[in-house]
Amino acid sequence: MKHYFNPMSRAITTHWMLLEADVVHEQIVVDLANGDTDTPDYRAINPMGKIPALVDGDVVVTETAAICAYIADKFPEKGLAPALGTAERGKYYRYLFVPGTTLEPMFTVASLGIQDYPAKSAGFGDLKRCLATIEAMTPETDWVLGRGFTAADVVFGGILDMAVQFGWLKAPSKRVAAYVERIRSRPAYQKSRNPSLP
Ligand SMILES: N[C@@H](CCC(=O)N[C@@H](CS)C(=O)NCC(=O)O)C(=O)O
Structure with missing residues (x-):
């Protein structure tokens, strides 16, 4: 399995997921500044020219959440995804999809100071509703x-971790701050940030 990665990118989230699942993989470090993703070979993997990307034999997976979901499903024995068809699986999908479709675009728009846009037709709505969604979806405990920790925590916790780190969440509530702390205390998370850890 090849993981296209750079430590200063969203690929830290998929790397963390690979470590949570304890998956042996080949880490291919991509230099974005050097145009490593601007080549025809890389564009054949991801026409967006973005990382992360995962290549597993003939299977190509791009998009952070899709990669995390793929790893969880490929290694069911690791218990990182609820079973198909269960009520938990529905909830799991919400946590996998809301970061990339809603929270991330909102944080981008908000950090650029853009306010004049059609919030009712934009899929990510407005900051007030996104903050309410974060609050409502963040667990009080565990x-x-x-x-059980799942790939949904990697994706949802991963975006909240970045939001706190980069100041997109200006005043995280106690509940959000505590969840982010739980995320950061996971051994696999710490190893993903500090590869010299055992
Ligand atoms: N929606 C994608 C976003 C990936 C993304 O934007 N990656 C950035 C690095 S964090 C990138 O590769 N940028 C290089 C470029 O756009 O040329 C995901 O979640 O994986």
């Missing part, structure tokens, strides 16, 4: 699906 993980988003209850006691």
